[in-house]
Amino acid sequence: MAADTIDSATRNGDLARSGLNADALRRGVLDNLTCLQARSPAIATPHDWYMALAYSVRDRMLARWEATIQTYVASELRVACYLSAEFLIGPQLGNNLVNLGIEANARAAMQALGQDLDALLAIEEEPGLGNGGLGRLAACYLDSLATLEIPSVGYGIRYEFGIFDQQIRDGCQVEVTDKWLQKGNPWEIVRPNVAYYVAFGGQTQCATDAEGRLRVQWTPARMVKGVACDTPMLGYRVNTCNTLRLWKSEAVESFDLQDFNAGDYYEAVQEKVISETLSKVLYPNDEPEAGKRLRLAQQYFFVSCSLQDMLRLLDLKGEPIARFADMFTVQLNDTHPSIAVAELMRLLVDVRLLPWDEAWEITRNALSYTNHTLLPEALETWGLPLFRSLLPRPLEIIYEINRRFLEEIRQRYPGDDASVARMSMIDETGDKKLRMAHLSTVGCRAVNGVAELHSALLKETVLRDFAQLWPERFHNVTNGVTPRRFMLLSNPGLARLLDETVGDGWVTDLTRLRKLDAYADDPAFLEKWRAVKRANKQLLSERIRDVTNIVVNPDALFDIQVKRIHEYKRQHLNALYIITLYQRLRRNADQGAAPRCFIFGGKAAPGYAMAKLMIRLITGIAEVVNNDPAMEGRLKVVFFPDFNVKNAQFIYPAADLSEQISTAGKEASGTGNMKFMMNGAITIGTLDGANVEIREEAGDENFFLFGLTAEQVEHVTHDGYRPAQYADNNAELRETLNLIADGYFSRGDKQVFRPLVENLLQSDPFLVLADYTDYVTCQERVSAAWQDPARWTRMSVLNTARSGKFSSDRAISEYCERIWKISPVRIDLDRS
Numbered sequence: 001m002a003a004d005t006i007d008s009a010t011r012n013g014d015l016a017r018s019g020l021n022a023d024a025l026r027r028g029v030l031d032n033l034t035c036l037q038a039r040s041p042a043i044a045t046p047h048d049w050y051m052a053l054a055y056s057v058r059d060r061m062l063a064r065w066e067a068t069i070q071t072y073v074a075s076e077l078r079v080a081c082y083l084s085a086e087f088l089i090g091p092q093l094g095n096n097l098v099n100l101g102i103e104a105n106a107r108a109a110m111q112a113l114g115q116d117l118d119a120l121l122a123i124e125e126e127p128g129l130g131n132g133g134l135g136r137l138a139a140c141y142l143d144s145l146a147t148l149e150i151p152s153v154g155y156g157i158r159y160e161f162g163i164f165d166q167q168i169r170d171g172c173q174v175e176v177t178d179k180w181l182q183k184g185n186p187w188e189i190v191r192p193n194v195a196y197y198v199a200f201g202g203q204t205q206c207a208t209d210a211e212g213r214l215r216v217q218w219t220p221a222r223m224v225k226g227v228a229c230d231t232p233m234l235g236y237r238v239n240t241c242n243t244l245r246l247w248k249s250e251a252v253e254s255f256d257l258q259d260f261n262a263g264d265y266y267e268a269v270q271e272k273v274i275s276e277t278l279s280k281v282l283y284p285n286d287e288p289e290a291g292k293r294l295r296l297a298q299q300y301f302f303v304s305c306s307l308q309d310m311l312r313l314l315d316l317k318g319e320p321i322a323r324f325a326d327m328f329t330v331q332l333n334d335t336h337p338s339i340a341v342a343e344l345m346r347l348l349v350d351v352r353l354l355p356w357d358e359a360w361e362i363t364r365n366a367l368s369y370t371n372h373t374l375l376p377e378a379l380e381t382w383g384l385p386l387f388r389s390l391l392p393r394p395l396e397i398i399y400e401i402n403r404r405f406l407e408e409i410r411q412r413y414p415g416d417d418a419s420v421a422r423m424s425m426i427d428e429t430g431d432k433k434l435r436m437a438h439l440s441t442v443g444c445r446a447v448n449g450v451a452e453l454h455s456a457l458l459k460e461t462v463l464r465d466f467a468q469l470w471p472e473r474f475h476n477v478t479n480g481v482t483p484r485r486f487m488l489l490s491n492p493g494l495a496r497l498l499d500e501t502v503g504d505g506w507v508t509d510l511t512r513l514r515k516l517d518a519y520a521d522d523p524a525f526l527e528k529w530r531a532v533k534r535a536n537k538q539l540l541s542e543r544i545r546d547v548t549n550i551v552v553n554p555d556a557l558f559d560i561q562v563k564r565i566h567e568y569k570r571q572h573l574n575a576l577y578i579i580t581l582y583q584r585l586r587r588n589a590d591q592g593a594a595p596r597c598f599i600f601g602g603k604a605a606p607g608y609a610m611a612k613l614m615i616r617l618i619t620g621i622a623e624v625v626n627n628d629p630a631m632e633g634r635l636k637v638v639f640f641p642d643f644n645v646k647n648a649q650f651i652y653p654a655a656d657l658s659e660q661i662s663t664a665g666k667e668a669s670g671t672g673n674m675k676f677m678m679n680g681a682i683t684i685g686t687l688d689g690a691n692v693e694i695r696e697e698a699g700d701e702n703f704f705l706f707g708l709t710a711e712q713v714e715h716v717t718h719d720g721y722r723p724a725q726y727a728d729n730n731a732e733l734r735e736t737l738n739l740i741a742d743g744y745f746s747r748g749d750k751q752v753f754r755p756l757v758e759n760l761l762q763s764d765p766f767l768v769l770a771d772y773t774d775y776v777t778c779q780e781r782v783s784a785a786w787q788d789p790a791r792w793t794r795m796s797v798l799n800t801a802r803s804g805k806f807s808s809d810r811a812i813s814e815y816c817e818r819i820w821k822i823s824p825v826r827i828d829l830d831r832s
């Protein structure tokens with residue numbers, strides 16, 4: 001729909017609030033600036049203008065938001081509730097302009113006010129409410145849910161401090177507090193009247209109620225209030241505007257009154273501080289000691305608020321409690337919200353007084369669980385003493401669920417105590433721990449992995465017993481990413497070329513890009529394709545220069561690895577290749593090598609020493625290579641600091657080569673791999689996660705494959721892997737490791753990288769050395785392909801052409817059909 005059509009459909013008379021043309025927008029901006037922000041244009045800062053524009057865009061979303069909410073409340077429909085501890089939604093202004101279809105009008109409006117839209121877009125602080133893949137996936141899914149007109153709500157935590165900002169000082173990562181709310185958040189509406197109480201600690205007691213039934217009473221030690229903070233999530237060119245509801249914790253005032261009356265003012269204030277701490281900060285993943293009390297409190301807090309909110313809506317609609325699972329389908333994004341199994345049972349049994357079996361039927365029908373990892377060390381567990389002291393009543397409920405479940409198992413496998421021990425929700429092999437993946441699998445109707453390979457391995461490894469017991473419960477839904485943000489918004493040059501070539505329908509039906517196949521050998525088209533990529537690389541080069549002072553050549557091959565820093569993702573394998581290439585170039589032994597610019601980005605968990613050392617290695621190599629005059633025009637290495645959604649939008653469009661080199665079987669899916677592919681980068685990768693499907697779609701000849709398969713990895717690991725042998729048998733690898741160990745990349749300091757080199761030679765848990773040789777020869781094939789621009793460009797085009805499967809629209813459609821059983825609901829703006 002054209003902007004002006006929507007404009008006339010908005011029957012609101014106050015065009016300064018709702019009008020979509022440039023002049024109405026201009027007046028709206030002035031209104032907000034003067035009346036809402038109390039600034040005059042004469043003294044307004046760029047940030048003031050940004051806020052005024054953001055408020056004006058939000059104004060234009062309100063009619064749709066209201067109509068959407070009203071429709072959900074008034075109609076007989078099922079709402080998908082996506083529960084996630086993380087939503088990495090990125091900057092909102094650009095996306096909302098694109099989805100409303102008013103980017104050009106906003107540009108004109110701001111120009112009339114003497115402001116540059118791109119400069120204002122750059123001002124927005126992004127809500128960093130996630131660590132990486134899992135959090136960004138939740139955000140892509142909200143975009144697709146709205147665009148596909150699916151009734152849905154995202155539920156999570158409004159962290160005051162999101163993922164830390166990363167600075168690089170002396171080559172090392174330094175974490176800086178993310179104060180994203182400091183200058184205000186124009187997208188959020190706080191709803192103090194939508195609030196719930198959540199109990200913590202204390203004791204439970206059995207008591208008989210008025211009807212003579214046995215009931216459990218939980219007398220908590222403290223209560224925390226959760227207040228709803230809503231952000232509108234508008235779909236692309238539709239009226240559906242869904243809600244992201246994030247809970248902020250507050251102290252319960254009446255609760256500390258006793259202390260206050262007793263004169264213990266400081267005790268009362270202390271209680272308030274603790275309560276408000278709950279939603280303060282996002283925990284980074286990959287922390288060695290992640291089992292923190294506050295983290296568990298956060299999970300229970302947001303899950304309880306969200307479920308109470310659903311029950312309130314049920315009441316509001318006058319629906320009986322028995323209809324809960326008809327009205328809501330609740331998706332658990334990993335085990336972080338898995339306490340929902342126990343909490344929904346508690347709300348139904350203890351609060352709504354339902355019999356256990358009825359409550360269990362409702363709970364199991366309402367919930368589904370997505371698993372995102374197979375790494376044993378990343379599967380969530382909680383020590384029993386901690387869990388009991390914080391959540392005594394939910395723990396009792398889990399015991400009861402487990403007791404009934406194990407009863408079933410004993411009946412099915414009589415005498416098989418090993419099965420019972422393996423499947424129990426409580427791991428009793430050492431200190432007793434709650435296994436959250438088991439709780440989720442037992443308490444949910446559906447369980448899914450996030451890529452074909454991952455879903456298959458899930459059934460063979462961590463959830464094997466359960467898959468044998470309940471095969472019908474297991475599904476695959478391969479991840480997807482939104483083409484609105486990761487193509488249309490971040491790569492406008494490409495978007496224009498695609499519009500011209502295949503029409504603009506690709507934005508909501510990405511499989512239409514298949515039509516590009518026909519242009520893969522058209523020289524005129526390839527020329528335009530190259531021009532788009534060249535311009536994107538130019539833009540990224542400028543940013544790299546601004547941020548790092550490193551000057552890169554936009555004509556070099558941009559070889560990019562951006563993702564969280566982790567040993568299993570093997571940024572150090574990439575680093576080993578760079579050193580190898582560097583040595584070859586110095587010896588003039590690699591005449592066929594393409595001029596390359598290696599770009600890295602990603603954060604390391606603050607407590608993950610090896611990951612931080614990997615960053616140091618990369619910056620150490622960069623220092624040596626970039627200062628070697630012999631490498632001028634041939635080799636550059638960049639560590640781009642603070643990889644986040646905002647930076648990502650510059651990085652993916654500029655990539656030639658996408659590094660997806662995790663140890664096979666370790667990366668559940670990956671989603672960056674999809675963003676690169678859509679933007680015409682060619683993947684160098686292992687058969688891991690969604691890489692397998694990317695290669696299937698792109699065609700073997702348009703993918704650079706190397707490395708052991710997941711099956712081979714299992715064998716090598718079990719048959720006594722001896723990494724040092726690989727170094728003994730490969731002189732280049734030996735030389736590369738020696739250079740690191742000798743302090744060549746640490747200004748002569750031989751201590752710095754010792755743990756890293758020793759780890760590789762002595763244990764190498766992720767088989768870096770085993771895959772090294774194949775990786776190096778694969779990189780030679782990359783260089784050869786690059787020397788033939790027509791061939792490379794053809795491969796690039798075909799990657800974009802065949803990326804349709806990886807749209808989050810496809811993924812969400814599959815969730816709707818296979819798991820949630822829900823369909824779109826058109827939102828009518830004219831309803832009165």
Ligand code: 26Q
Pocket residue numbers: 131132133134135137283284285286290291295372373380450479667668669670671689
């Ligand atoms: C858990 C407990 C305590 C503190 C933190 C955590 C925690 C937080 C975040 C654990 C894990 C995460 C994030 C995991 C994640 O991002 N996984 C990625 O999910 C993507 C979406 O499915 C996949 O594509 C990636 O393969 C997977 O690594």
